[in-house]
Amino acid sequence: MTASSPAETAPLATVVLAAGKGTRMKSDLHKVLHPIAGRPMVEHLMASAAELAPARQVVVAGHGREQLEKALGDRATIAVQDPQLGTGHAVQQAEGALQGFDGDVLILYGDVPFVSAATMRAMIDRLHGADSPAVVVLAFEPADALQYGRVIAEDGVVKKMVEHKDATEAERACTLCNSGLMAVRSVELFGLLARVGNANAQGEYYLTDIVNIANADGRTCAVVVTPDADEVAGINSRGELAEAERRWQERRRIRAMAEGATLVAPETVWFAWDTVLGRDVTVEQNVVFGPGVSVADGAVIHAFCHLEGARVESGVSIGPFARLRPGAVLEEKSRVGNFVEVKNAVLHKGAKANHLTYLGDADVGEGANIGAGTITCNYDGYFKHKTVIGPRAFIGSNSALIAPVKIGADAIVAAGSAVSRDVADGELRLVRAEQLIKPGWADAFHDAMKRKKAEKK
Template sequence: MTSAAAPLAIVILAAGKGTRMKSDLHKVLHPVAGRPMLEHLLASAAELAPQRQVVVAGHGREQLEKALGGRAIIALQEPQLGTGHAVLQAREALRGFEGDVLILYGDVPFVRADTMQAMIQRLHGTEEPPIVVLGFEPEDPLQYGRIVADGDRITWMVEHKDATTEQRLVNLCNSGLMAVRSQDLFALLDRVGNENAQGEYYLTDIVNIASMDNRYCAVIVTNEADEVAGINSRGELAQAEARWQKRRREQAMVDGATLIAPETVWFAWDTKLGRDVTIEPNVVFGPGVTVADDVSIHAFSHLEGATIESGVSVGPYARLRPGALLKKGSRVGNFVEIKKAVLGEGAKANHLTYLGDAEVGRDANIGAGTITCNYDGYFKHQTVIGDRAFIGSNSALIAPVRIGTDAIVAAGSAVSRDVADGELRLVRAEQLVKPGWADSFHDAMKKKKADKPG
């Protein structure tokens, strides 16, 4: 008998061509909340600490290999002859494995770890079934396969196309997910035929074969049909995104954030928010954002790969790019972009500024229209601005350059050399004044225009 603490293997089916996506990108690599759907699934499975992970691939195998980077064994299914045939391709990858096998689908990304665990636990429960199937009861069973059961014992499983009228009245549907004892999996699969409407080898047939052997196969039912919803088209991808975002917004508010217009805020899969964070309408979080307590993010701001400490104000219309660090009490205003830069405690960049590859000291002030010229066409260079420095409006800081503590850069300066502590730097061309020149110019041009034929 396999113990409840048996080793676990994960088999993820991802060999479909995904033709309804109409995309060169593999279907399971399309992102939801900034994360490929396959990665959502792998993250949930990781909570069960599987010893082996196998991804069954066909079309787009090279993309999956690159995305997985050796984290899973790739088994090739070519041609695609059904779900049962797909799992058979994992035989070599699971050779010598003894334990439980969890069969998942790469385009069903939001199965919770708790649900996976419940399937495994049922596998080791009463009657010790060789197979546990995850079922669900949708409002409309549509084209789903049906599970005919007596209590939690499965008496028959059938695909919709092969179902009788009576079987189609059953509302318990097959999600496709299964937990199977390894010693039974391939022995049962070897007995599966393809005498059905599709001419394919159905994975569900292993349940019927085991049942005909008078073995007890069990079903557990998820209460959330959305958990097992597949994603096969751009429309379904958008629906999945909408469901995920709705849940995340609700959780953000439960955790102590204020969302002025929740439906307009878009989170990434890993967004971290502190308490008493206020988020105004039309804010978008890309991956890698951490926000501390007491932060205000104003409307129409976009944040990605940024860390924001407590008491910071961002936006409106601000863009924080990867590597941005806003320290306690700093402020970023409208039309300010920050990339791979630190804005020190209490520092301000309120208007129309670009700070890239920069370090801005405590309580420094960056005037409107200031930019750090960090790229020379070949390499990036750093700008360092000291504590309490004042950078006048419309200044260009040409990196590499260092502005000292308490230094002042006069408005309109183009600074290419270091500025010492406490120094004033003014870099402007000498103003040339020609009294009356503009009047003469206008007169000449008006006469020329009047004399022009037509």
């Protein structure tokens, strides 16, 4: 688009259809709120649409609308379709929310989450083409046309739209299929919808009929064809949800490697929608990234780790078998090893916890060493408390740091200690019961038990 393009200057509204009951999902969760890569599918769609800076966003809901209202908040106006009489009828429900709006309208589907911003822009650009089409339809050519509605077109101009159930054999032979997505000017949209009837096999008001009505008026209707059929794949079942997740993960892995990360076994690495990996990051087998993770250049994530809501800085080593929970921050060249869990805690530069440790609600100073089996006892049953460990402190194995507590710089906590009071800088803290020594006691015990066992035979 040029700076003076009408498509660039005209305001935009999006209408997302999400009124279906989603019965094939067999779920109490609204269909469009089912996550892909840790993000509800409707959020994927709205994020792409947001790149076009829409002035208004309307979501047409029916069953489960309360869930949509809670999830979307004030980011979209919820229009209600009840009863549900087809896609044309669904779009009509957005008329009130678009009252007084003069611009372009993109009609999208909440269960078709991966339409790119580039495709949306192409539709809007075509709407402002020299022939000024009344409607722009997004079409695709799948490997198998199945039950999709058909777009009968010549040279990019739509001659007819027909649902599969109403199509002739000749029309079904056409491989150009309707995605359902459309772009229409607001000044024309609702006038066209008002003329849609329901004399069809389903007895519904089809959105596609606005194309046939505009054609009958002598108007031009245009088609934009996406080269990627996966972009417009709908999700209606758990199986289709899993397939969408698989496709998304495959593409994300390819992107990660193209951007300079090493994935030792790419098919076993699972990303979230917002995972950020730097250059020369190495990710070994069976690593899962939940939402909110960033990993800086040169870090190594060893096998079987799970990260969520964490920031990993350059040169850090994690795992194997480590878990980083929300609020975990590992600064440059720090390390957590096998079976270490970190939650809402910072490990400063060079700090390390190599084995079997829980660090929750903690601040671990630069160069500190946390011995195997150490835990920060951060919860008293009612409130969370913080543990602060100073620079270069050494925490011996199997220690319990009972928060709130501070361990000073260069301090040493002896192995097996349960520390409930602050430890000063450079201090040794040893908290153990006195060891009793009874020579020969174990031998006498074993002899007695062996005699007793023999008497029972």
